[in-house]
Amino acid sequence: MSESRPRIGIIGTGAIGGFYGLMLARAGYDVHFLLRSEYSAVVENGLVVNSAQHGSLKLQPVQAYRDAEQMPPCDWLLVGAKSTNNAALVPAIRAAAAPDAKVVLLQNGLGIEDGLRPLLPSNLHLLGGLCFICAHRSAMGVIEHEALGGINIAYHSGPADGQEAQMSLVQEGVSMFKAAGIDSTAMADLAQARWQKLVWNAPYNGLSVLLGAGTKPLMENPDSLALVRAIMEETFAAATACGCQLPEVLVDRMLVATSRMPDYLPSMYHDFAHRRPMELEAIYAAPLAAAAQAGCAMPKTEALLQALRFLEARNLDR
């Protein structure tokens, strides 16, 4: 474990974990990947990222593990698994973490660090990472990187004492990603970073499931576009009510950025299609509860959650 080149562990090598892990490994970092169902395929064929931006990239051999106990102690742990069962990740995080390791949750939604914190040793730093990226797994060990890729990082809790120490640690993470060619921004306020990302996730994730449509058709139809905007505006207002003043232009900027993206099916669409649990708690229920606590109604977002919960109950029941 060298000072200048921290060792990185990827907990959950899906589209997100796989993409960032491969980019960091290509930049010379010592990256170790925890895998489950894709272990054999990745050991045999390597990890592939087909990137619209970087071309076709392949990492082989991959430092791959089935069991976190076998991983060397990592200075940074990037958690790319779904937020639906974070408690189950704790043993792997404990096993792979170096003392004072930085654990970054590359997950969407609100309140997920609060849920995980009590389960982690107090010597671990916990951070949040908000990924602005269009990527999905297309096969075992194969990731399609369709657009974007930036990552906003903020500190949640741990041994770093005071704003300055925390920001310096966040800055370390930002520098690491930048060294790998990834756009990255240090955020002073994790809640703010999470609400900002939610303004995008709240409309597109749920509507992709409810309407069976990616971003392009949702942006092209005037009615779904109006619904997207309304849910963005409810989320923006909820953030404000919760004390996070987001940039005024955020909604318009996100609409423009999304309309310029190639058609994209968010992760929730794939989760539903594959009958996996959807991240309804972190992306919808937690923000709705926080907004209600602050006296702010989000009726269209709530209707969307209610519809999604009905669909999920039927989907997982079958």
Added chain:
Amino acid sequence: MSESRPRIGIIGTGAIGGFYGLMLARAGYDVHFLLRSEYSAVVENGLVVNSAQHGSLKLQPVQAYRDAEQMPPCDWLLVGAKSTNNAALVPAIRAAAAPDAKVVLLQNGLGIEDGLRPLLPSNLHLLGGLCFICAHRSAMGVIEHEALGGINIAYHSGPADGQEAQMSLVQEGVSMFKAAGIDSTAMADLAQARWQKLVWNAPYNGLSVLLGAGTKPLMENPDSLALVRAIMEETFAAATACGCQLPEVLVDRMLVATSRMPDYLPSMYHDFAHRRPMELEAIYAAPLAAAAQAGCAMPKTEALLQALRFLEARNLDR
């Protein structure tokens, strides 16, 4: 055309027109049916209603017509066609109407009489009929009557002068249906009657399409039930804002009644499944516009309409 037994014409012999027409014919009324795609089947095999309440009923021969010009002048015209293209029904109504005929729109939604009135001769009475019935076509000329059957009637416009004359005419219609064994109520206020029915249609019609589910699963899942209730309450509040004070217990009463019904797929579900236009204008857009005019927001209902319009655009486009 006798005084005591008015002649009845059915414009649009689907589930609604077919059911009420058959019941009236069985009660001895002189009923004439305008048909389109089902004409040959009905002439050959008659009209069948499989009723959970009345058993299996068959009308044969049927006084069936392809062309309204061939129909004898009718004292009552019951319009059972969809509200999505009412202007196209005007020639048939004109052709089949006796002088001073009573035209009853057995359709859901708001404002449909206002749309049709300017297209009708001024000597025709125009009424609205709100059908509380679970029925659907299962084959050419075959109607499944699953539950209920009552019909609330109110006067819209025409030669009847003053409240008393109008109510006496409405009462004639009520008596006619009652003589055919159908529960029927005279309503003094058509807008009130239409809003009342909308409290049921607004949640179930749209959600059956959006969630691909009938009333039973929608009532059994706590999240969809909460959404059903919320949309009912928005509709109730909109009615109040528009000056129609509905009975306080209406929402609870409808929820209880629906939970006791057998599983039912509303007409909008069938329309969507068969790629026919949905009655989005009458059931959603018109009430939303009226509510907005009265300063009342219906955010969950609006979200539902926006989602449905997206689905309809894709459905009709294919």
